[in-house]
Amino acid sequence: MDLALRGRVAVVTGGSKGIGLAVVRTLLEEGAFVVVASRSGSAGLGDLAGPNLLHVAGDLMDPEFPGELVERAVEAFGGLDILVNNAGGPPPGVVLPRGPFLGGTDTDWQAVFEFNLFAVMRLTRVALPHLVGRGGTIVNVSSSLARQPGTNNYEYAAAKAALSHVSKGLSEEFGPQGVRVNTVSPGVTRTNWWTDEGGVADMFAGAMGVDRDTLLDKTLPEMMRLSTGRFVEPQEVADAIVLLASPRSGSTNGSEFVVDGGMLKEI
Numbered sequence: 568m569d570l571a572l573r574g575r576v577a578v579v580t581g582g583s584k585g586i587g588l589a590v591v592r593t594l595l596e597e598g599a600f601v602v603v604a605s606r607s608g609s610a611g612l613g614d615l616a617g618p619n620l621l622h623v624a625g626d627l628m629d630p631e632f633p634g635e636l637v638e639r640a641v642e643a644f645g646g647l648d649i650l651v652n653n654a655g656g657p658p659p660g661v662v663l664p665r666g667p668f669l670g671g672t673d674t675d676w677q678a679v680f681e682f683n684l685f686a687v688m689r690l691t692r693v694a695l696p697h698l699v700g701r702g703g704t705i706v707n708v709s710s711s712l713a714r715q716p717g718t719n720n721y722e723y724a725a726a727k728a729a730l731s732h733v734s735k736g737l738s739e740e741f742g743p744q745g746v747r748v749n750t751v752s753p754g755v756t757r758t759n760w761w762t763d764e765g766g767v768a769d770m771f772a773g774a775m776g777v778d779r780d781t782l783l784d785k786t787l788p789e790m791m792r793l794s795t796g797r798f799v800e801p802q803e804v805a806d807a808i809v810l811l812a813s814p815r816s817g818s819t820n821g822s823e824f825v826v827d828g829g830m831l832k833e834i
């Protein structure tokens with residue numbers, strides 16, 4: 568299927584690793600121009616270097632950065648058609664998963680909301696005027712946790728729930744102006760956050776007395792009742808994001824695609 572993305576200009580936040588990197592690779596394969604925002608580059612991003620790719624180094628927690636990012640994108644490629652708000656997760660100083668409720672401080676809550684919601688809103692605010700009039704589109708990366716209240720990760724799940732909420736509102740406000748806004752909510756996805764030495768998988772493995780591979784391939788999929796029996800791959804989330812970014816999804820607005828291996832059981 569031709570996704571009709573050739574020549575379109577996309578900004579992808581957090582595109583140096585994990586899900587974001589898979590989105591960048593896929594958009595480039597589809598012939599788009601891609602601007603990546605992250606604090607540092609990466610080997611994976613280096614492998615994709617070429618005339619259609621621009622890396623803008625910066626911290627999305629810095630309120631000045633979104634304006635600079637959009638300006639660089641427009642300057643380099645002549646406009647903006649697609650915004651993928653992918654960066655998210657634990658900000659510096661916050662370790663996830665975490666619970667119970669009384670363990671979280673104001674500072675933790677503020678940092679998590681700053682990174683997962685306020686920074687996204689700031690960038691969206693500066694990007695939207697460029698998206699209007701070009702049939703632009705936004706894909707926000709939320710989390711299956713946004714739909715599953717529980718007794719841990721309160722601040723992260725609440726920030727992502729707010730992001731999903733605002734996405735729907737934006738789709739209503741900007742749909743009539745030709746801008747579609749959709750959400751992709753991944754479940755547990757095999758990214759560095761899980762797999763890195765000393766990462767979350769090691770943390771769980773230590774607590775449960777199993778090795779990292781057993782934990783990722785068997786223990787957690789069973790515990791989380793993943794009907795696919797395995798973690799989600801970053802490319803599987805990226806494919807949903809890129810499909811939503813494509814004009815082939817022209818009648819999909821205000822939707823949420825859940826890519827979670829069947830973790831959520833509700834309809």
Ligand SMILES: NC(=O)c1ccc[n+]([C@@H]2O[C@H](COP(=O)([O-])OP(=O)(O)OC[C@H]3O[C@@H](n4cnc5c(N)ncnc54)[C@H](OP(=O)(O)O)[C@@H]3O)[C@@H](O)[C@H]2O)c1
Pocket residue numbers: 580581582583584585586587604605606607608625626627628653654655656708709710711752753754755756757758759760
């Ligand atoms: N992995 C999962 O299991 C999972 C599950 C549900 C939802 N999600 C969501 O999916 C999205 C992507 O997650 P992921 O696991 O693919 O992430 P990841 O592998 O940890 O990558 C994070 C990306 O964001 C960038 N980043 C981090 N802090 C930044 C900052 N302050 N300013 C600019 N860039 C920053 C990182 O680059 P630098 O470090 O160089 O800045 C990197 O490119 C997130 O929104 C996450 O909440 C993930």
